[in-house]
Amino acid sequence: MTTIHPARTNGFAVHAPGCGDLVGEHPIRTEAEVRAAVERARVAAAWWSRLSYAERGERLDRFRGVLARRAAQLAGVIHDETGKPHSDAMLEIALTLDHLAWAARNAPKVLGRRRAKVGLLMANQAATVEYQPLGVVGVIGPWNYPVFTPLGSIAYALAAGNAVVFKPSELTPGTGAWLVEAFGQVVGEHPVLQLVTGDGSTGAALCGAGVDKIAFTGSTATAKKVMAACAPTLTPLVAECGGKDALLVDADADLDAAADATAWAGMANAGQSCIGTERVYVHERVYESFLAKLVAIAGKARAGSDPEAQLGPITLPAQVGIIRRHIDTAVAAGGRVVLGGSDGIADNVVQPTILVDVPEDAPAVTEETFGPTLTVTKVRDMDEAVALANATGYGLGAAVFGGRGQHLAERLRCGMVALNAVFSYPRIPALPFGGVGDSGFGRIHGPEGLREFAYAQSVTRQRFAAPLALTTFARTPKTDALVAKVMTLLHGRH
Template identity: 60%
Template sequence: MTSTDAAPTSTQTFTSLDPASGEVVGTHPIHSAADVAAAVATARKQAEWWQALGYDGRKKALVRWRKLIARRMEELAALMARETGKPAGDALLETALAIDHLAWAASHAEKVLKRRSVAPGLLMVNQAASVEYRPLGVVGVIGPWNYPVFTPMGSIAYALAAGNAVVFKPSEFTPGVGEWLAATFREAIGRPVLQVVTGYGETGAALTTAGVDKVAFTGSTATGKRVMAACAQTLTPVVIEAGGKDALLVADDADVAEAADAALWGAAANAGQTCAGVERVYVHERVYDQFLDELVARAERLEARPGGQVGPITMPSQVEIIRRHVDDALARGGRALVGGPVPEGARFVQPTVLVDVPEDSAAVQEETFGPTVTVTRVKDMDEAIERANGTRYALGSTVFSKDQGMAIAQRLRAGMTAINGVISFAAIPTLPFGGVGDSGFGRIHGPDGLREFTYPHAIARQRFKPAIALTTFRRTAKEEQQLTKVVRGLYGRGKR
């Protein structure tokens, strides 16, 4: 499939591989900087047509796309499973969640973004004030490989619903998924409002400097910094969804069995390759032993293997990071109650439960992105909160407690928190998703996600002449005295 109206200037190609077997899934073009520029130029033209459709027209178009994806979701899930290695059921779940977000964005864009009246304030009561959120134009989306549909659709769907055209650069590990999304959009809409460019990091870098109006990036913190630096040259705004080192806190009144089940799923689902997955657990000393018994019993029944519930590590270089973190934890006095050192040449990493790991170790402070989890005993929830807040990351978090959940959640430094569930916030279309610190900034999903791909346009319209003329050289000393009396009367009364 050609992703731009112009023929690619480069004839180079690359292949996507099944990480479980190493078999070739597909062959794709390496789009050059010229190809990317052509895609953005096409998107610029398409954006005019797309914006002219209005909210209702865009909603109808996105509904057609949504229905097409829903009818063919098994096809998309199968492709995703081959390119990432994730279980087919997980790929189906990811597709379903993406469809739900697309439906929400399409149906709520007008309500969130349309012009609305706002109060002008007492001093400007003669004015009618309003604000609306206008599309930026062309949004560049650089997507990840771990959730190659759900995560980029959190930007793509919301940017499209807000009235923008989109140029999408999928990960080089999942280019087929990106091409599938663009092809089905073209099939449903008939216009290349959504385009895809494929290739390696150079293609993504070209997108950041191709004149897009905003870049939405998901990936590592280090790459996110490079994206920001490139965009800074042209003052192109960015949304950065970077790494995480999410903690799960277990209070002494928690349902321990449910907490253990959530911890294991949060740590090992998608082979641990989840930015908002569970990598650290802090457990109140009163229930620590019980929790550990529950977690170990469940983890011992879980195996990473072909066709199993835990798939392979998608990006081969990530295996070395996982190995380094596990080795460092063990070398510094930690113990592996399940799993252990990662064998050389491994495609699959077994679920690993680590205890007695120092807080300053790599396994606690750095993003592992594998099916490993550290479990730490704490004397109370104050200590748990302090440790949970003790890394430079601040993406998601989880709390298990029958009565203390909200109180604990409100003290966590994180973009999102799930109480008595795990990663549930990501599946709720009305909630914003994003982090702070080294986990990035900006938000996708919900009203915040729609506004992220717009700019506010404010209008003040004079309804009648003001009682006191303020913005004129005709203003008199008497009027200034009147202004002083009014302000004092309104805002200066009462005790200090």
């Protein structure tokens, strides 16, 4: 929970969601301060970009080592600010380390110079393409995964040769400060990674401070505000927004595995995952059996603020009201609660909830809930399941259980699909991460994630004088006739 200091407007306090203890106080950086940080980053970027891939990779590897050795300490900060269990925070850090290693190791291969074919008419030329760093990247991070998600942009931007100014969520500024301090231990020559804390005004200032790109993760509504703030300066944006992810269970699915995975995908991190499952569509032949297994597994998971709880509290207090509204309106529309429900909400702790018979136009189905809730719907076949899964403006991720997973995945309108598993694609650094529609645009992770923070530079070099001089006012009718003949030979038969 975040509160603005009552006695002044230039700072804010962060309280632990579980117990309410004060865990940190941070400044709200002004527009002038943000611009100064970007100017410092511009100088740092000039130095950082001149280093070789190997030199940058070695520094990123050392940063990775610091994170690995001090993981328990960092997990404690994450737990204090988000309320998530310490073990979940450690898992988040572990996944981050793989991405740091991949970005450092693969940047030369993905971004380095490569030869390009030139064609017959340009046979006297040699051509290459390589990717140059943009310069300074602004990263606006979320609170639900305050290490894994922002570093999915920061690590790739740094590996590509950029400097970064990082604005963490106002709910998790301490985690952001920890990361920047740790990076400064291994890269102390210049402020290659800087921190600016604050609220929405600080994020807006970063968008207009002259950065070369913004990487944003957050809600779709906030993404629209970020786009508006970037528009006056034509600052490009990669946006990873919300989702309403569906999970499909076919008649031949392994129901035990599907139920276990569904419970995790819907309830882990108290349901506060952009790729968390919120809608489940189950073939009618296995619906009752699957539902019984799912309720049994989810019913054993308990939310709370104590160390034994498997689910933490809801980090953003206002989200509790949205979760309650989605449950209550679903029931009012004819849905049934088979686990949890509004009675399972106490302050900011929400117990796992499963709803059935919910109409497809209910907010619990159409809007992002961002809580430990699932709607489970019976379908006559997978054609209906695909149609319902696609009936949303969102398009982030999905999961399919059953033998026809690949066929069904190709029909789903979303950026990522996991077959017979959940949450698998963000754990594979080589895969691009992102969605379509209201879930955003652009990609982080993988080769696409490296190229997201660079621009392609094409270079041609004349090796010898062209047999046909084309780019000259001295071009003759004979040359034009030869060009016409060559074009016919090369392309006319098609």
